Amino acid sequence: MMLLSDISTKGYDSFENAGYRVPKYNRKKMVTKTMESPFWIHFGAGNIFRAFQANVIEQLLNKGVLDRGLIVAEGYDYEIIDKIYHPYDNHSILVTLKTDGTVEKSVIGSVAESLVLDSENLSAFSRLQEVFRSDSLQIASFTITEKGYQLCQPNGSYRKDVMADIISGPDHTISYMGKVVSLLHTRYLAGKKPIALVSMDNCSHNGSKLFDAVFTYASEWLKRGLVDSGFVTYIKNPDSVSFPWTMIDKITPRPDSSIEAMLQTDGITDSHAIITGKNTYIAPYVNAEECEYLVIEDHFPNKRPPLEQGGFLFTDRETVDKVEKMKVCTCLNPLHTALAIFGCLLDYHLISEELNNETLRKLIEGIGYREGLPVVVNPGIISPKDFLDTVLNVRLPNPFMPDTPQRIATDTSQKLAIRFGETIKAYEASKELHTYDLTLIPLVFAGWLRYLMGIDDNGNPFTLSPDPMLSLVQPYFSDIHLGDIIDVETLLAPLLSNATIWGVNLYHVGLADTVCTFFSEMIKSPGAVLNTLKKYI
Ligand SMILES: NC(=O)C1=CN([C@@H]2O[C@H](COP(=O)(O)OP(=O)(O)OC[C@H]3O[C@@H](n4cnc5c(N)ncnc54)[C@H](O)[C@@H]3O)[C@@H](O)[C@H]2O)C=CC1
Ligand SMILES: O=P(O)(O)OC[C@H]1O[C@](O)(CO)[C@@H](O)[C@@H]1O
Known part of the structure; x- marks a missing residue:
C-alpha cells in the first residue's frame, strides 16, 4: 500500500x-x-x-x-x-x-x-x-x-x-x-x-x-x-x-x-x-x-x-497568432467540435471510438484537409499539414484517452464562430475558392441544430452539455419530432442570420439554404443523421 x-x-x-x-x-x-x-x-x-x-x-x-x-x-x-x-x-x-x-x-x-x-x-x-x-x-x-x-x-x-x-x-x-x-x-x-x-x-x-x-x-x-x-x-x-x-x-x-x-x-x-x-x-x-x-x-x-x-x-506575437489560428480555426478544434456534435447524436462516449466510424473519420479528414487547409496561414514554426496529420492519426484516435464528445460539446455556441467562421470568411475573401464549395462545414452547422433537439439518431433523448446560449436557442426545437414535416426555412431563419453564432450571417455567405437542406434530411427519421452524413461526405 x-x-x-x-x-x-x-x-x-x-x-x-x-x-x-x-x-x-x-x-x-x-x-x-x-x-x-x-x-x-x-x-x-x-x-x-x-x-x-x-x-x-x-x-x-x-x-x-x-x-x-x-x-x-x-x-x-x-x-x-x-x-x-x-x-x-x-x-x-x-x-x-x-x-x-x-x-x-x-x-x-x-x-x-x-x-x-x-x-x-x-x-x-x-x-x-x-x-x-x-x-x-x-x-x-x-x-x-x-x-x-x-x-x-x-x-x-x-x-x-x-x-x-x-x-x-x-x-x-x-x-x-x-x-x-x-x-x-x-x-x-x-x-x-x-x-x-x-x-x-x-x-x-x-x-x-x-x-x-x-x-x-x-x-x-x-x-x-x-x-x-x-x-x-x-x-x-x-x-x-x-x-x-x-x-x-x-x-x-x-x-x-x-x-x-x-x-x-x-x-x-x-x-x-x-x-x-x-x-x-x-x-x-x-x-x-x-x-x-x-x-x-x-x-x-x-x-x-x-x-x-x-x-x-x-x-514573436505574429507567429503566436498564426499558430493559434491554425490550431483553433483549422487543424484541431473544428474537428473536435464536429466529433462532439455527431458523437452526442450517434451516442458515442469516447472521442477515440468515433475515429473507428469511417463516416466520421472522413468527415473530419475532409474538414481539415479539404475545406480548412487551403485557407490556413502557415505559421512557419509548425507545419499545418504535419500538425493536422498528428491530430488525425495520433492524437484523436488515441484509444487510451478518456475524452468524451460530451465534454467537448460544452459551450458549442461560443465556439462555432471562431472554429468555422474564419474559414468561411477566408473563402469569401478568396478569388479561387467559393463558399458553395463547402459541404462539410454546413453539415456540422446542421448537425448542431439537430443536436439542439436533444434527441439522438436512435430517437432517444439525451442531455445537452452546458452552454450559455441554450435557453435562447433550444426553444426553437422544443416542438419538433423526428419525422415531422415542417417549414425548416421559417424555423431556422433567425438562427441562421445570427452572425454571433456562426461568425457570419449564413444568408450573406450563401450557406443558409444548404444548412436548411441538411437539417431537413437529418430530422426525417431515426438514422437520418448518419444517412445524411454518408450521402454528402
Ligand atoms: N484541459 C485542457 O485540455 C486544456 C485547457 N487549457 C486551458 O486551461 C483552462 C483550464 O483548464 P483546466 O485546468 O483543464 O480546467 P480545470 O477545470 O481543471 O480547472 C479550471 C481552473 O480555472 C479556474 N476557474 C474556473 N472558473 C473560473 C472563473 N470564473 N474565474 C477564475 N478562475 C476560474 C478553476 O478554479 C481552476 O483553477 C481551459 O479553460 C483552457 O483555457 C488549455 C489547453 C488544454
Ligand atoms: O473544450 P474545447 O475548447 O473544445 O477544447 C477541447 C480540448 O482541446 C484543446 O483545445 C486541446 O489543447 C484543449 O484546450 C481542450 O481540452
Missing part, C-alpha cells in the same frame, strides 16, 4: 519501485530556494497546469537546468488547494496516456508552494504580496478559463464584485482580477519591478484579454484617485509589464475513474477524484495525452530561464 499523502515523510522509493518516475533533485532544497527567490507564480491550480507546466518544470529540475520550482495560487476554487494540494505536500501524479497504449506515471514535485488567492486569508495574501515584491519574480501566468478575464455581466455593466473593487481600490479587493491587480500594485510600490503576465488560456489573443482586464482596474482606480498615474504608466510600459500572447495545446481530460483504478492496482489508496463545490473535476492525479505545444511570445521584461529546453516554443 502506498499513500501519496505520506510521500514527503516516507520518500519516493515505493513509488519508484512500482515503476513511477520520481523527482531526482533535492526537493527540500528546491522548495527552500523557490520560497526565497520565486521566479514563476501560476494562477489556476487546475488540471492543465498540473499536466503541462508543472511537468515541464519537473523535467527541467531533473535535468538540472533549474533549481527552483513553481508557486501556484488558486483564486476561484479554494477547495482545490485544501483538498488536492496541501494534503499531498503539493505533489501530484501525472499519468501520460501514450498512443501505443503504454502509460507513463510520474510523481511531480515541482510545485513548491500552493496558496489561496483569498484577501480574507491574511497569511496567504501577505505571502502572495511578498512573492510579488521579490526581485526574482519573472512570470505570473494564468489558466483560469476564458471566464476568468470577464469583468462584465451579459448586459455590459461590471460584475458586482468587480464594481466593489473598482470603488474600494487596491487594498480591499475581492474579485479575482482585482486581487491580481492589487498584487501587481504591490510590485509597483516595491520599486516598479518588471514582470511578464502570461495568459496561457485557450482564448484568442489571450495576452490582450489579460491586459484589458488589468488595465480596466488600474484606470478605474486612477480615475478615483486610488492609485497614482505612475501605476497606469507602469502597466502600459512593455519594458515593465508585458502581456505576451500564447497558444497552448494539450488534451487534458477530467480525471478518469479508469486511471484511478490503475493507480489503486499499483497500491495507491488515497488518490480519489472529487467534484468541488464549484464544480471543478480534480484529483491528486491528472491524466493527459503526451503531445503538447506551448507557443509563447518572447517578451519577458525581467528575463526568463531557458524554458525552451523544456519544449516551450518562443517566438
